[in-house]
Amino acid sequence: MDGSDALLAQFLAHIDVERGLAKSTVKAYAADIRKYLDWLDAQGIKDLVDVTSHDVESYVAALDEAGESGRSKARRLASVHEFHNFALRQGVVADDVSSRVKAPKANGHLPDVLSVDEVIRLLDAASMGGSDDPVVLRDKALLEFMYATGCRVSEAVDADLNDMDVDERVVVLTGKGSKQRLVPLGEYAIKALQRYTTIGRPQLESKGKGGKERRAIFLNKRGHRISRQSVWEVVKTAGERAHITKPLHPHTLRHSFATHLIQGGADVRTVQELLGHASVTTTQIYTHVSPENLIETYLTAHPRAR
Known part of the structure; x- marks a missing residue:
């Protein structure tokens, strides 16, 4: 896709240097977003400004057809959300079309959470x-x-x-x-x-x-x-x-810690690092309470950090 490689490099540098995420987390983001960009390219979509919400939904459907689990799809979509939101903040696109696409519901018992x-x-x-x-x-x-x-x-x-x-x-x-x-x-x-x-x-x-x-x-x-x-x-x-x-x-x-962070805007991979989860799919269950983009970090999101 035109300009996407450069934007991806900027995004990865941002989460690596400015946000200080673990190398394994940065690598996971890179793999997820590269997969997404390759899929868009295969659909003939060469520029991020041409992507629609329907395209993002179709991508999630393609993951489903490929046999990926609900948690895997949710994790990949979380990466897509982060990338589109970064593109919006950088002025590359005028709208975050991915924000209207919700993660598929994962099976399993939701944890007990305090307000x-x-x-x-x-x-x-x-x-x-x-x-x-x-x-x-x-x-x-x-x-x-x-x-x-x-x-x-x-x-x-x-x-x-x-x-x-x-x-x-x-x-x-x-x-x-x-x-x-x-x-x-x-x-x-x-x-x-x-x-x-x-x-x-x-x-x-x-x-x-x-x-x-x-x-x-x-x-x-x-x-x-x-x-x-x-x-x-x-x-x-x-x-x-x-x-x-x-x-x-x-x-x-x-x-409650994890849920409140995500409600406050923290991204799921940052919460994964804070919780010490080996896989982001384990952390993904906490996103059930938050329809918002997961963009902020611990200190700005945690209700008792300030």
Whole structure:
């Protein structure tokens, strides 16, 4: 297609350099968009300005005929959305025709998700009116940390003090297969963590016997690394105080994190990186709540990052 190779190169440079996406994610975008451009070229469409919504729909139908799964089609369409939106922002096209084409519905159970208001109620309930009790400070920091990062409960339990950089507002999480990823920490989480680590955690640490347990961010009443079961209890107790009737468990915060980011405009591949999903198709389930283009990044999308 005329000029498309240059535009694709600009787009890939944008997500690689300016947005800092992982090399594997940039490579996946490149493969998806190249496939799309090759299909358009085969249809005799030589310029992106000539593409219509019907053409995009026909492309998705062609993927269906090729036997691709619903999740695979949704992932490829997410890439097409990103590319067309980039073309619009660059002034290459006057309209994002792909925005009117929705992803095919994937089969499967949708995750339990809290509204932003419910998350705020949950986090406020954990603070117990601003108490300086070390356990209360820990619980508040723990829930803020989990919602800010979208981490798995095991990642919160395993997180050590040296994994976190409060000044840079980031934390290194170790996920499945010992794979590490860097995740931002929003302002609310930073404040809660600072109060906990300066006031509450030293009191909890003094109850322990030292050793490697002292490295953990979150400690129990005996000064040991907090357990997964204890995290469940923290979430459950805060939910009861907040009078939340929805099913509530640690993964609910992870589901809410991803859903709220996408609702706020974050693109699905960025959310994939933040969640530590091996495949974007796993992340795609969270797009069921958002008909908008997935264009923004974490700091502008997360309701408690600013």
